Amino acid sequence: MKPAIVMEEITKRYGKGSTTVDALRGVNMAVYPGEVIGLIGASGSGKTTLLQCLGSIIDPTAGRMELGGEAIFDNGWLIKDVRAFRRDKIGFIFQFAYLIPFLTNLENVMMPMLLAGQPDKSAHQRAMELLTVLDIADKAEFKPYQLSGGQAQRVAIARALSNNPPVILADEPTAPLDSQKSLMVVDLLNKLANQYGTAIIVVTHDEVIIPTFKRLYRIREGVVYEEKGEGREISA
Numbered sequence: 343m344k345p346a347i348v349m350e351e352i353t354k355r356y357g358k359g360s361t362t363v364d365a366l367r368g369v370n371m372a373v374y375p376g377e378v379i380g381l382i383g384a385s386g387s388g389k390t391t392l393l394q395c396l397g398s399i400i401d402p403t404a405g406r407m408e409l410g411g412e413a414i415f416d417n418g419w420l421i422k423d424v425r426a427f428r429r430d431k432i433g434f435i436f437q438f439a440y441l442i443p444f445l446t447n448l449e450n451v452m453m454p455m456l457l458a459g460q461p462d463k464s465a466h467q468r469a470m471e472l473l474t475v476l477d478i479a480d481k482a483e484f485k486p487y488q489l490s491g492g493q494a495q496r497v498a499i500a501r502a503l504s505n506n507p508p509v510i511l512a513d514e515p516t517a518p519l520d521s522q523k524s525l526m527v528v529d530l531l532n533k534l535a536n537q538y539g540t541a542i543i544v545v546t547h548d549e550v551i552i553p554t555f556k557r558l559y560r561i562r563e564g565v566v567y568e569e570k571g572e573g574r575e576i577s578a
């Protein structure tokens with residue numbers, strides 16, 4: 343099976359001269375379809391920079407990346423329309439749900455599909471399917487402010503999955519949730535990765551969920567180490 347995410351010798355340098363920061367120093371990683379991996383690291387170690395490079399939000403300085411089986415970066419972007427690529431191929435989940443307050447939960451989930459040009463009827467059908475899988479379909483016609491934090495995060499997860507992206511990038515998705523809800527969110531991510539073959543990277547500090555990852559990467563001063571792998575422990 344081909345990996346859904348490949349990073350080869352990715353570097354990111356911010357600034358010039360005396361203010362230069364080498365935030366990523368030759369990152370290598372591979373994540374396969376259906377895998378949910380954890381990415382941990384101290385403050386300032388480069389986690390956000392890594393997610394932003396992978397999410398085509400910022401430009402890596404050098405290296406090579408593949409996403410969904412497609413080479414997207416090789417010392418420069420290979421894709422023409424980075425925004426459309428990001429919208430169609432990558433789902434983002436953040437610490438807070440960031441749902442659009444004046445839309446219903448259903449409309450929030452439909453929005454990325456409508457932006458991608460999907461007809462209203464099929465977008466509606468897919469949104470309801472996802473809300474059902476996430477056990478939140480009964481809140482479809484409610485507005486985001488009528489949800490608890492955990493429920494809002496489930497709607498945000500449905501929205502991230504709406505265009506069936508090969509990759510989901512989650513930045514501290516359980517930070518505001520209690521232990522039980524955090525574990526539920528990770529369970530759901532695993533279930534969805536399995537069901538849809540999505541590759542999911544979860545950046546986290548959450549001690550409750552860290553032991554649940556089968557594979558765990560640690561980033562330290564811009565270098566990524568596999569800390570926990572397929573039945574083997576690799577010390578960083």
Ligand SMILES: Nc1ncnc2c1ncn2[C@@H]1O[C@H](COP(=O)(O)OP(=O)(O)OP(=O)(O)O)[C@@H](O)[C@H]1O
Pocket residue numbers: 356357363364365383384385386387388389390391392
């Ligand atoms: N726009 C920027 N310009 C200059 N330096 C930056 C910029 N963004 C991040 N950095 C630097 O790059 C390094 C990595 O930052 P990054 O935000 O990726 O870390 P992080 O692991 O996400 O940290 P945290 O857990 O605190 O969010 C840090 O030294 C940071 O100061």
